[in-house]
Amino acid sequence: MVERIEDLNLPAAVVARLIKEALPPSANVSKEARAAIARAASVFVIYLTASSTAVARKKNHKAITAQHILEALDQLEFESFVAPLNEDLENYRKVIKEKKDSKASSKKDDTMEVDDAEPEQDDE
Amino acid sequence: MASEELFSETPVFSEELPSGNENLRHVLEEVETETEIAHSEEDPDKVKSAEQTEIPNETKSITENNSATKEKPAEKSNEPRLTHLPLTRIRNLMKLDPDLHIATLEGVFAVTKATEMFIDSLAKESFVHTNQAKKKTVQKRDVDMAIASVDSLMFLEGAMNF
Secondary structure, eight states, rough: OOOSGGGOOOOHHHHHHHHHHSSSOOOOHHHHHHHHHHHOOOOOOHHHHHHHHHHHTTTTEEEOOOHHHHHHHHHOOOOOHHHHHHHHHHHHHHHHHHHHHOOOTTOSGGGGGGGOOGGGGGGG | OOOHHHHTTTOOOHHHHHHHHHHHHHHHHHHHHHHHHHHHSHHHHHHHHHHHHHHHHHHHHHHHHHHHHHOOOOHTTOOOOOOSSOOHHHHHHHHOTOOEEOOOHHHHHHHHHHHHHHHHHHHHHHHHHHHHTSSSEEEEHHHHHHHHGGGGGGGGGSSSOO
């Protein structure tokens, strides 16, 4: 669980960088505005999680998957996030797969990724 | 006022650390997330067989990996960095939800990416109001106006003072 209250905040430097990247180079952001956006982002995580657990519950699924989150985004009128997020997920799966292929040890990455062919078994 | 202070006291790791360390922190957090969540989800048989055959190998590779990154942080940058925000922090926020039992790694990753997009879009929406006021600096007022004017941001009204 959350041990310290600061754990509810997202790292200020990272948030500041993301804001800066979103705006034209000539723009500045006041400290208060940065704090407000960071706080909004924390609330967003909680809001999106709550909607995703609701989606999962409706389907009697126990674990929250990327698919539930995509559906929740669509319901919450953040449908514009769905396409880029799908691309990110594809990229993520690719990287995880590469990691898995290079290191035989990282078999237990994600339930969705489980590949039942186990080529390492036949060295006996 | 009190909550304002709490926020300003947020530790800012990445500003104080050289980028190599930031990478390392990120990697460590990823490793932690991966192992913890994977354990809770994996089918027991699979875990058992994986442990028997692969654990020594894995512990070795993790320690090797850590020391390698400590000494040569540059090596780590070959691996593409997938998220800007730390996955662990997002996962902790997600765990506040009493209805959440298990989240897959992909799920945590998806929320993290969505949050990055959210920050991007809220910054852009706020800047619209900065621009309208013919200013260059985004003020909190602009963020508030963005929240009030965009439908999908309505959930933030009254939720900003936790």
